[in-house]
Amino acid sequence: MLMGLPIPILQHRNFLTGKHSLISRPPTYKSLIPIMISPFTQTLGLALFSLILFNAQSLSKKTLILNDILLDKNPDFCAITETWLKHTDTALINQLPIQTYDIFSIPRKKKRGGGILLAAKKELKITQCPINSPSKIETGLFKSDSLQILLIYAPPGLLESDASPILELTTTYLNLEHPAIILGDFNLHVDDPILSTNCESFLTAMSAIGFKQIINKPTHRAGHTLDLIFVNSNISQSTTPKCQPVPWSDHTVISSAFSLEQISKKPVPQPEFIYRKSCTSEELHNHLGPELPLIDTSSPNSALHSWSKITETAANNLCPLATKKLDHNTSKRQPWFKEELQKLKHSLRQKESKWQKTPTQTSLSAYKLALHQYKRDQQSVIMIKEFEKSLEGTEAKHPKAKIKTQAARVLTSTPKASDYRASQEED
Missing domain, CATH: 1.20.58 (Methane Monooxygenase Hydroxylase; Chain G, domain 1)
Structure with missing residues (x-):
């Protein structure tokens, strides 16, 4: 109490540390200007969006933490690996802000652990697409009109021996000419001073098809870079990725912002076909009559070659090739079958x-x-x-x-x- 007036005490929970901190005085809101932030903010022909990636190491008791991340950071996308969720954990999914986000949870089918999840703003109209995942690798494919996302979780040591399944997924399910992001926990040691042969060949192949790996900091408590983000040439970084250590996981929380180039739709080519104009039998007879005595009959091949040349010349002169385009803009007739x-x-x-x-x-x-x-x-x-x-x-x-x-x-x-x-x- 100060001069008989109560001082309001605000309590705030830090989603990174998991602790509550006290604020002895309330914030002054009069000096703040409200700014409406919409997903995919249009700026100079670019679409800006934010993304968060982390390995949760089980979400069963961390849904409140994920709630804090989504509400505080307000990302457009939040990709999570190792959720350890099951198909029956719908109650845990309902604890998330489902009014604002579309939640796509893909649990591991058989054994315990694993699982991936993507939370996307509803305004972005993201849909999950079917995909045939390689053995022991968990994948999720998500697409919108302007973006493709491939979320991956690979167990430790799997891609170190053979990373070709990721390349097959990329070339099979993604349109390389459109903006695409490949992210997740690859458990691939790209930070080693001397890369393994498979790791080096994998990074070289990803670069050859137009993808760049943008995480250059340790994403694990042991100092390794295991969580990776690949973007193609249609996506550029707006901010440098931040890797924030957290007490509730061995992995860091990666946050970054990107700008998406707006691809102008190519005009649909107007279909066309090539045909020959018609001629009468009399015109053809009059044209071929004087040429028939000139056919070389010394051998069957010579006669066939001469006849083909004469008829081709006659066709080009009497029935020249013409090209016609089909117009799709013609108005449709009213239906008459009443x-x-x-x-x-x-x-x-x-x-x-x-x-x-x-x-x-x-x-x-x-x-x-x-x-x-x-x-x-x-x-x-x-x-x-x-x-x-x-x-x-x-x-x-x-x-x-x-x-x-x-x-x-x-x-x-x-x-x-x-x-x-x-x-x-x-x-």
Whole structure:
């Protein structure tokens, strides 16, 4: 108490240390300016987004810590390896901020441990894509309209012996021309002074297909760089990755921001085809007549070569090649198969079926009458549509055209199914 006035005490929990710290005086909010931060903020043609990566070493008792990370740091993406979650741990997933984030949890199928998870802002509209994971490697593929993410967890020592499965996943499931991120716990010692043969060949191959490894600091308590992030040329770093040690895991929490180049959509090429123009048989006969005596008949091959050359010359002169492009922007016609015609066709099929079961003269006459009426009504509907299309835009200027249109509808109106009630009663 100070002069009889209570002093508010604020308690804040640090998500890195896990401890609570006391603030003896409240913060002054009057001097702050609210800034709305939206995911993929557009700046000069670039999309900015933030990302967090860490190995949780079991999330079963650390969902509150993950909550603090998502609420305090507000990343666009949070990738986690070794979640140790099961398919039945839906209650733990519901403890996360599911109103703000889409949570994609991929538990290990059989043995205990493992598991990966990706939390992505709902505004980014990330979807999980099917992928065939290599043996003993846990992977998750996630895509949006502008980004691809491949999350990986490999057990210790697996990629040191053979890292080719990661290259196969990259070239099979990722579009290398679009922005892509490959991240996770690779358990690959890229920090060793002398790299192993497999590790060196893996990094060289990733660089050859356009991916760069951006983590250059230790990500494990033992001083090794095991958690890696690969980005391709369409993604650039906005900030240097930070590796923050935490007391609840042997791995560090990696945070970084990136800028995403907006790829302009390439115009779809207009389809085209090549054809020959037609000519009459008389023109072809007149052109080939004088050339026939010039065919070399000294041998079958010479005769075939001469005939092919003469006919090719005639085709190029009389029927030259032409190219035609298909226009997809043409307006579609209005559908003419209306409900009335559908009922009439159903009635026609009934009469046809009855005539096939009982082939009598009465059933045959009824079927022919229904077929004639259906064809007449079908042609009337098509004529009305063509007539209305030809008068489009003229009704406002010429009122007589509108009157003619209405008259045409009355004169050639499609009969309803009730008009054939008499013919149906006869059957």
